[in-house]
Amino acid sequence: MSLSPLLQELISALRTLPGVGPKSAQRMALHLLERDRTGAQTLAEALVQAVEHIGECQVCRNLSERERCGICEDGTRDRGVVCVLESPVDLMAVEQTGGFNGVYFVLKGHLSPIDGIGPDELGLEQLFTRVDGGEVSELILATNPTVEGEATAHYIAEQLQQTHVNITRIAHGVPVGGELEFVDGGTLAHAFAGRRSLKRSADD
Amino acid sequence: MSLSPLLQELISALRTLPGVGPKSAQRMALHLLERDRTGAQTLAEALVQAVEHIGECQVCRNLSERERCGICEDGTRDRGVVCVLESPVDLMAVEQTGGFNGVYFVLKGHLSPIDGIGPDELGLEQLFTRVDGGEVSELILATNPTVEGEATAHYIAEQLQQTHVNITRIAHGVPVGGELEFVDGGTLAHAFAGRRSLKRSADD
Structure with missing residues (x-):
């Protein structure tokens, strides 16, 4: 196919994103070029900034652009x-x-x-x-x-x-909203082993 | 949530892509930052190049970075x-x-x-x-x-x-591999109106 080489490069670059196959990449590229060129520029800028500045927090190893991340610096957290x-x-x-x-x-x-x-x-x-x-x-x-x-x-x-x-x-057990029927055996075994009493204790 | 601001910007920029919701955008951003920073840079560069250089072919209005697209310039095409x-x-x-x-x-x-x-x-x-x-x-x-x-x-x-x-x-009609049962009435009507004879004509 005689596609524009730059368009082909954009499509293959978009395919590096997780969960994006050839059809989605094509649709994304055309969407950006035809309807949202500003969005494409914003995305390019956000990518460059993130890759250049985001490292890891020195305390908790979370992604952060500063030496200590927002959570580690937050005085209200325990x-x-x-x-x-x-x-x-x-x-x-x-x-x-x-x-x-x-x-x-x-x-x-x-x-x-x-x-x-x-x-x-x-x-x-x-x-x-x-x-x-x-x-x-x-x-x-x-x-x-x-x-x-x-x-x-x-x-x-x-x-x-x-x-x-x-x-x-x-705790490991049956997911909230899940049905016992569809839960695997290992999870069910965990759920039984980790059972809790619902009876009020005497000092309640 | 006390996320890194640059990470938040990247996630919201990724959401401008068609078909990408908050969860996918988050997964994409973390994938790029944790496992594929080169891919992120390549993508940023591809976006900038595409937005800057891709315009439309003067002959057929297809996306192209040159005055005439690859198809219009291809001498083998009819x-x-x-x-x-x-x-x-x-x-x-x-x-x-x-x-x-x-x-x-x-x-x-x-x-x-x-x-x-x-x-x-x-x-x-x-x-x-x-x-x-x-x-x-x-x-x-x-x-x-x-x-x-x-x-x-x-x-x-x-x-x-x-x-x-x-x-x-x-031609409009029943998609190849489709089943009549699931084809809408308008398409079926088109398929009947556009029917073709399978009988060999005398001069075949």
Whole structure:
């Protein structure tokens, strides 16, 4: 096909975006060129700015353009509760619930010896130093409920056995709004093992 | 949420792409920043180049960074057959079939008096001048089979009644691979009206 070479370059550049196939890329390119050239310029500028300036927060390893991210600098957040996550996208998911007022530590991955990812790559030394600092009272391990995520959580918990910090793992069970019928066996087993009493205790 | 402002800007810029909602934009932004910063730079550069240099072909009004697009300059294409389309995306769809060897004329819209789109906005004068030039033997009207597309095709055919150019309209009928059961009544009626004989004629 004798397409304009610049248009072809734009289409293949758009295909690097996750979830964008050849048809979507084509539609995006034509949309930008035919109807939203200002939007295209804004996007180009936003990409350049983000790539140039966004690094990681020195405290929690979250994406940030400053030395400390907005959450770590926020005086209203409880610095005693640290939530450990695998990636910034998990952090955004937790933030969007609006129900967590502590701070974070982003591992940027999980332990995976085969890929050469050990404690150093996950910045665990930095996390342990932070725990030793004494400000942290609870460490919530919110790595993914996958084999690697569980192994990472287990490893962190093991390393901190001797400290006085409370170490917790987020609950795994049946998703809210889900139906038992469609939940896999592993999740159901977790849901049963983690069952809670609904009976009021005597001192309520 | 205390997200990095540059990250927020990137996410909202990505949302200007068609078919990209808040979740996809977030996933794209994090993917680019965490795993593909080179891809992000390439995309930014491709956007800037495309917006700056891609204009329209002086002959067929297709997107092109030169005065004449690749198709109009291609000596192997039959300039006697001109396919009239509503938009560059339709042109790409036809090109991708690989079955058309003529040239194009892109209207960039359809007649729509309510929106102030008349013959001038569609460059019809330019099309008629090209037809008058004498090089064109057939004009294939491939506007969309919508009310506006049909009206546009009808208008063009009317204007060229007095010329010796062959004016055709693409066939409308049951899509190949489609099932009659799921085809709408209008399409079925078109399919019946446009039926063709399968019987060999005597001179075959």
